[in-house]
Amino acid sequence: MTKKERAQIFEQFLEDKYPIVICSLNYQTPFQLLTATILSAQCTDKRVNIVTKDLFEKYPNPFALANANHEDVAAIIKSTGMFNMKTKNIISMAKSLVENHGGEVPSEMDELLALAGVGRKTANVVRGNLWQKPGVVVDTHVKRITKRIGLTTNTDPEKVERDLEKIVKGEKHCDWCHRIIYFGREICTSQKPKCEICGVSHACKYYASL
Ligand code: SF4
Numbered sequence: 001m002t003k004k005e006r007a008q009i010f011e012q013f014l015e016d017k018y019p020i021v022i023c024s025l026n027y028q029t030p031f032q033l034l035t036a037t038i039l040s041a042q043c044t045d046k047r048v049n050i051v052t053k054d055l056f057e058k059y060p061n062p063f064a065l066a067n068a069n070h071e072d073v074a075a076i077i078k079s080t081g082m083f084n085m086k087t088k089n090i091i092s093m094a095k096s097l098v099e100n101h102g103g104e105v106p107s108e109m110d111e112l113l114a115l116a117g118v119g120r121k122t123a124n125v126v127r128g129n130l131w132q133k134p135g136v137v138v139d140t141h142v143k144r145i146t147k148r149i150g151l152t153t154n155t156d157p158e159k160v161e162r163d164l165e166k167i168v169k170g171e172k173h174c175d176w177c178h179r180i181i182y183f184g185r186e187i188c189t190s191q192k193p194k195c196e197i198c199g200v201s202h203a204c205k206y207y208a209s210l
Contacts, residue, residue: 001203006150007167009203014179017199021178023129026052030105030130031062031097035090037125038117043080051077062103065094089117107131120158128177134170136161137177141184148188150205 027033059065112123124135138157152163201207
């Protein structure tokens with residue numbers, strides 16, 4: 001089976017299995033999605049949603065967060081891990097939005113990457129969910145599962161992104177990544193993937209090698 005065939009079978013499988021997908025981070029504005037995504041590094045979305053409920057109540061927009069006290073913010077987001085660095089990043093990000101973008105989140109990739117705490121993964125989450133812009137979100141699930149299926153052999157996230165953007169149409173990137181994340185949580189888990197009930201094992205390179 002060619003990579004293209006695997007990709008097509010996998011894409012159809014995901015669309016059938018998870019017809020409706022949504023971002024699992026809670027947000028009401030672009031600023032809130034950007035902040036929540038920065039906080040989600042090495043943390044579950046569930047935990048981030050608990051923390052952002054309090055955070056956004058106190059700091060609902062970049063103007064409020066830009067003037068926040070480091071210790072106050074750190075105390076709220078502590079349970080997301082790496083909290084000192086994340087606190088520094090989100091306050092600095094908010095300051096940049098206020099100073100350079102009139103308090104709005106920019107949509108261009110290079111402008112997003114210039115913000116503290118924002119890498120390609122975060123930028124793609126924001127661009128895809130807010131503006132349906134193309135960009136594969138290479139998170140831990142996407143990285144693991146696309147390698148298992150046989151859609152990439154790379155481990156470097158940027159190289160994985162390049163491989164995957166060639167096989168999935170740009171307008172589908174955002175939902176495709178959401179679907180893989182659902183699939184990764186439910187079936188193709190990091191430890192002991194449930195291959196026997198998977199549904200797409202016939203197109204999986206890892207399964208063929210067992
Ligand atoms: S067969 Fe196993 S490794 Fe392959 S996609 Fe399914 S659950 Fe994942």
